[in-house]
Amino acid sequence: MNDVPVFSFLGKDSKDGILDGSVPINHIVLQSGKYKAINIKLLPRFGQKTLTENDGMNINFNLSDIDNWKETKHSFLPELSSPEAYFDKDNKITSPIKGLPYFEIATEIEIELPFVLDGWQNSINLSEIKQSEIKQRVMEFYIQIHAILKEHNAAKFLELSKEKEDLQTKAFYFNSITKQEIRDSIINLFKKNLEVLPLNDDELKL
Incomplete structure (x- = not known):
């Protein structure tokens, strides 16, 4: 299966900011079926070598009518997220991902579409x-x-x-x-x- 990037948030923008919003995936899913190995990778912020207790991610997969997205929006997959931070024995905030070089989640989604698009399926190497x-x-x-x-x-x-x-x-x-x-x-x-x-x-x- 082809590796197709959906979105990224890298560089100096990640030093203090966050990425929050919706990202369309219609151009990635080209036909009905199961899409394996959907990878979401959380990397250290710009200037850091490892993740900290302040880093985290939450990903939702939603389906909606493009003309009435607020009224028709619903989730078709449980939320994917990094482990939540907690207070340690010294009453300081910490996280299971603190100190890791990265944190990765892989999952599978199944989609039914009324069409088949060629897109990148027959791309040239x-x-x-x-x-x-x-x-x-x-x-x-x-x-x-x-x-x-x-x-x-x-x-x-x-x-x-x-x-x-x-x-x-x-x-x-x-x-x-x-x-x-x-x-x-x-x-x-x-x-x-x-x-x-x-x-x-x-x-x-x-």
Whole structure:
């Protein structure tokens, strides 16, 4: 099974802050079935080598209607969390994960979907292709996109993005209104005739 990252919270932002909110996984689950080895990893904050009593995580898996998510939201898997902190014999707060280099949870979810998306299921193993060839093919596509942006040609851009648009429409259950709103926002952005920065091959690397 492919390893697909869902979200991460790393670097200096983790020094004092926290990540709190919802993260969609519709683009990750591409067909019905059991998804094994869902891994959640808690790492030390920026500048720390091990976890402390102040570190922790809670993960919920929820299902909801995109147009009425508050009213329809419900959980389909028990909450996953790191062990709770507690007071030790000296009446000081401590935690079972304190001093660990990381804390990891692995679980399994089963999902039923009304569609099958290709997505990353038949992706190419890029490690088997020469980097020079990959860069050349990527640059050819970048040059095509860059030319469209310089022309401010929204119609061509939407045509080039059709495969992505179809995938998002299915995966996120977009109705015709939402789909048109996204297209209109792209068209309105192109109408601003913003300056496009040069595309220099020498400044790009894999």
